[in-house]
Amino acid sequence: xxxxxxxxxxxxxxxxxxxxxxxxxxxxxxxxxxxxxxxxxxxxxxxxxxxxxxxxxxxxxx
Amino acid sequence: xxxxxxxxxxxxxxxxxxxxxxxxxxxxxxxxxxxxxxxxxxxxxxxxxxxxxxxxxxxxxxxxxxxxxxxxxxxxxxxxxxxxxxxxxxxxxxxxxxxxxxxxxxxxxxxxxxxxxxxxxxxxxxxxxxxxxxxxxxxxxxxxxx
Numbered sequence: 001x002x003x004x005x006x007x008x009x010x011x012x013x014x015x016x017x018x019x020x021x022x023x024x025x026x027x028x029x030x031x032x033x034x035x036x037x038x039x040x041x042x043x044x045x046x047x048x049x050x051x052x053x054x055x056x057x058x059x060x061x062x
Numbered sequence: 063x064x065x066x067x068x069x070x071x072x073x074x075x076x077x078x079x080x081x082x083x084x085x086x087x088x089x090x091x092x093x094x095x096x097x098x099x100x101x102x103x104x105x106x107x108x109x110x111x112x113x114x115x116x117x118x119x120x121x122x123x124x125x126x127x128x129x130x131x132x133x134x135x136x137x138x139x140x141x142x143x144x145x146x147x148x149x150x151x152x153x154x155x156x157x158x159x160x161x162x163x164x165x166x167x168x169x170x171x172x173x174x175x176x177x178x179x180x181x182x183x184x185x186x187x188x189x190x191x192x193x194x195x196x197x198x199x200x201x202x203x204x205x206x207x208x
Contacts, residue, residue, distance in 0.1 A: 004169065005131035005177070012180045015128065016187070023121040023191055026114050027198050 017046035087204070095200030100157040102192045105199025118195040125188035126159045130166035134181020135173055149182070155189025 007015065025039035098105020103119030106112075130136065137149035153160055163185060172178045 004133050004172070005128065007128075007132065007177060007180070009176065012132075012177075012184075016180075016184065019121050019124055020187070020191070023117055023195070026117040027195060 013050055017043050017050070021046060091200050091203035094203040095196050098196035098199040099155070099192065102157060102159060102195065105196050106202075109199065109202055111199075111202070114195075114198075118192070122156055122159060122188045122192045122195075125184045125191070126156055126163050127166065129181040129184030129188065130163045132181030132184065133167065133169065133172040133178045134183070134185045135171040135178070136160070136163045136167055136185060149186060152186035152189040155191075155193040156185070157192060159188065159192075 021039045021042040024042050025035045029035045029038045094105045094108050097108060098118075101119075102122035103115035103117075105115075106118060107115035135149065137146055137153050139150060141147045141150055153163070156163065171182070173182060
């Protein structure tokens with residue numbers, strides 16, 4: 001495994017959000033239905049907050 | 063006098079008998095917490111929480127492999143400043159996977175581009191996530207609702 005991996009910003013962002021949401025869902029809830037709801041909600045919040053912060057920083061990027 | 067002494071001895075023995083399982087349980091909880099830190103997911107696997115064990119192992123493993131392959135910075139104990147030391151502590155949180163990250167990153171870190179910087183964050187997140195999971199396993203072993 002010597003080749004380096006290249007991900008775009010959005011790919012890295014989605015990968016991070018998905019992995020952490022699943023881990024949080026499994027650690028934080030016991031029942032499968034509760035876990036699924038928690039995972040989806042957590043993933044959604046990651047997206048909203050991440051994209052929100054991205055847009056908030058946009059005026060300062062130029 | 064003799065009866066009092068016998069009563070006192072019996073009472074003391076009874077207290078010891080009650081305390082022994084608690085002490086044993088506490089030692090077991092610490093062992094589970096440390097096992098969970100050393101091998102991600104092992105703390106939960108030892109308590110037959112297979113789903114959580116698998117997810118923790120995969121999540122920490124994926125973050126470490128991806129972070130190392132993106133050429134993120136795997137910090138060492140020879141840091142230059144407090145941030146390097148903090149990064150080292152976070153990376154050590156992955157337990158044995160820290161050695162895997164060092165072994166995977168044969169070309170060294172490259173944080174001159176965004177990918178390398180993301181890799182550094184992935185590695186640190188893997189460590190912090192594993193510490194959280196080990197703490198969760200420790201609390202579950204102590205009988206807290208988990």
